[in-house]
Amino acid sequence: MLDDRELWKKISEGDAEAFDALYRESAARLRAFLNHLLGNVQAAEDVMQDTFAGFWRHPHGFDPERGSLRAYLFGMGRNRAAEWWRKQKPSESFSEEAAPCRTEKSSMVADAFNQLTNEQRTLLWLREVEGQSYTELAAILEVPVGTVRSRLFVARQALRSVWHGERITKGGSHEVR
Amino acid sequence: MKCDEAAEFVSALCDGELIPRAEAEHIGTCPACQLLMREYIEMGAELRRVASLEGAESTTPRVWSGPESLFANWWKRGWRTMRIPRLAFVTLIAAIAVLGSSLALVKVRAHSEGTVLVLKVARPDAEPVACPLSTRDRNYATCGFFGTTNGKNIGYKIDLLGHDGSRVQLGVRTKNLGARTGPEDLADIQGEPQQEVDFEPGETLKIDMPGTGMLTVTGEWFDHMPAFIGTGSNREIDPQANELRMVMPLLLRDGTLVGDLEGASATAPDLAAVIVYIRGEGLFILSPTPVKGAVKAHVNLSRITFNEDAHAYTFLTGVPVTRSNHLWVLHNAGFKPSSQMDSKFWITTFDVNKLPSEWTSSAR
Numbered sequence: 153m154l155d156d157r158e159l160w161k162k163i164s165e166g167d168a169e170a171f172d173a174l175y176r177e178s179a180a181r182l183r184a185f186l187n188h189l190l191g192n193v194q195a196a197e198d199v200m201q202d203t204f205a206g207f208w209r210h211p212h213g214f215d216p217e218r219g220s221l222r223a224y225l226f227g228m229g230r231n232r233a234a235e236w237w238r239k240q241k242p243s244e245s246f247s248e249e250a251a252p253c254r255t256e257k258s259s260m261v262a263d264a265f266n267q268l269t270n271e272q273r274t275l276l277w278l279r280e281v282e283g284q285s286y287t288e289l290a291a292i293l294e295v296p297v298g299t300v301r302s303r304l305f306v307a308r309q310a311l312r313s314v315w316h317g318e319r320i321t322k323g324g325s326h327e328v329r
Numbered sequence: 330m331k332c333d334e335a336a337e338f339v340s341a342l343c344d345g346e347l348i349p350r351a352e353a354e355h356i357g358t359c360p361a362c363q364l365l366m367r368e369y370i371e372m373g374a375e376l377r378r379v380a381s382l383e384g385a386e387s388t389t390p391r392v393w394s395g396p397e398s399l400f401a402n403w404w405k406r407g408w409r410t411m412r413i414p415r416l417a418f419v420t421l422i423a424a425i426a427v428l429g430s431s432l433a434l435v436k437v438r439a440h441s442e443g444t445v446l447v448l449k450v451a452r453p454d455a456e457p458v459a460c461p462l463s464t465r466d467r468n469y470a471t472c473g474f475f476g477t478t479n480g481k482n483i484g485y486k487i488d489l490l491g492h493d494g495s496r497v498q499l500g501v502r503t504k505n506l507g508a509r510t511g512p513e514d515l516a517d518i519q520g521e522p523q524q525e526v527d528f529e530p531g532e533t534l535k536i537d538m539p540g541t542g543m544l545t546v547t548g549e550w551f552d553h554m555p556a557f558i559g560t561g562s563n564r565e566i567d568p569q570a571n572e573l574r575m576v577m578p579l580l581l582r583d584g585t586l587v588g589d590l591e592g593a594s595a596t597a598p599d600l601a602a603v604i605v606y607i608r609g610e611g612l613f614i615l616s617p618t619p620v621k622g623a624v625k626a627h628v629n630l631s632r633i634t635f636n637e638d639a640h641a642y643t644f645l646t647g648v649p650v651t652r653s654n655h656l657w658v659l660h661n662a663g664f665k666p667s668s669q670m671d672s673k674f675w676i677t678t679f680d681v682n683k684l685p686s687e688w689t690s691s692a693r
Contacts, residue, residue, distance in 0.1 A: 181380070210526050212537060261379070
């Protein structure tokens with residue numbers, strides 16, 4: 153298995169096989185992430201494809217010193233998702249917009265998650281699902297590491313708050329602290 | 330310590346981050362904080378479960394062929410109509426750039442609403458070269474030059490692929506010619522892989538071109554095509570020491586115009602020579618140092634005069650040629666270029682000590 157730097161080098165040299173390996177390994181994960189940002193399966197597919205195509209066209213934006221290749225791809229995807237939102241509703245801010253996500257694999261936590269702001273969903277998804285480090289998150293979101301910590305906390309609190317509300321609505325028997 | 334004060338560190342602890350000792354001790358002994366942590370962990374696990382289900386869905390297979398420009402057709406149209414003479418370049422230090430029609434130095438305030446982007450492209454250990462690109466005039470959609478980096482002769486070509494506000498998309502191609510000094514054409518670089526980059530003036534863009542080294546690009550917007558002196562970033566009217574500049578020269582023979590190198594110029598540093606070929610007139614080697622068989626020419630700012638074979642020659646250029654008041658001209662009237670080099674005219678620079686014999690052998 154190639155490490156990020158070797159894989160990136162091959163991709164930079166136009167190695168389609170290396171790029172396809174990255175695509176097969178990461179595309180579904182990126183699409184799942186985008187689906188929760190965009191709340192639209194087709195848009196998530198389109199933005200995911202656009203993200204990979206953009207990276208294939210000019211891979212030299214990636215800096216191995218700043219984080220993993222996957223973190224970079226997810227950062228690209230997040231930016232393109234923001235662009236998609238701006239085109240849909242130019243007057244509304246990406247970070248303040250909460251997009252309803254219809255997923256068949258819904259759960260109470262997932263439903264609560266979909267009520268968070270885009271930035272909160274981005275942070276929680278990249279941290280909890282993708283396992284991005286604070287340093288990588290700071291690079292993706294272009295904020296200091298300390299800000300990542302505080303914003304993750306706020307996002308978790310928001311999710312917990314909505315989740316507890318969901319428990320009351322759907323279950324009615326859960327204890328609420 | 331209150332739970333509220335420790336709550337942020339409960340979150341950090343879930344992520345495996347190191348937290349301050351006092352908060353760690355509180356969390357370790359506080360049932361409420363431990364419950365909060367369990368909830369955070371449970372939420373994370375649930376998100377991962379959902380993600381696993383969604384991530385397991387298949388993706389559409391794609392075929393990834395060589396990176397291609399979205400603007401390829403647009404570019405090809407631009408290439409056919411571009412004003413850069415498709416010169417044959419024989420280079421060690423040659424540099425050719427598209428030049429504005431005005432020769433006066435005009436300084437304007439750069440702004441983001443301009444239509445002309447002037448890039449400064451710096452190679453390792455070399456002066457930046459000015460590279461003007463227009464968002465409106467396809468004749469100026471491309472710029473290129475040849476230069477020596479680490480002993481290798483390298484061709485550079487930059488295309489303006491598109492722009493969105495003040496951001497532009499550039500296509501960059503380079504070609505490593507090694508130690509080869511044979512004729513080269515910008516069109517030859519077209520076959521090289523193109524690297525597409527986004528750039529916004531104000532940024533410093535580093536482009537690592539495999540095999541040819543790092544390019545450092547800066548740029549400014551202008552509201553018109555600015556005038557350039559020579560091909561470097563040097564905008565002084567005064568030539569640099571040991572520099573020989575020929576900016577869009579005209580050649581007069583006995584008072585009659587016999588050559589017009591519109592749009593082409595060369596700047597030779599470090600006592601290198603400038604080579605000018607004009608179909609029908611032959612090859613002219615202009616050297617700041619003596620060359621066997623050459624005649625001495627007088628230099629007066631932007632005018633070079635010399636007599637040869639009962640004819641009076643004058644080169645008129647856009648800006649002062651050299652700090653010296655004389656140089657040497659070797660005229661090879663019988664020079665026959667190869668078919669590849671047989672353009673109407675071309676100009677280049679060359680190490681005067683390594684001039685190819687075919688340039689000098691049939692000279693008088």
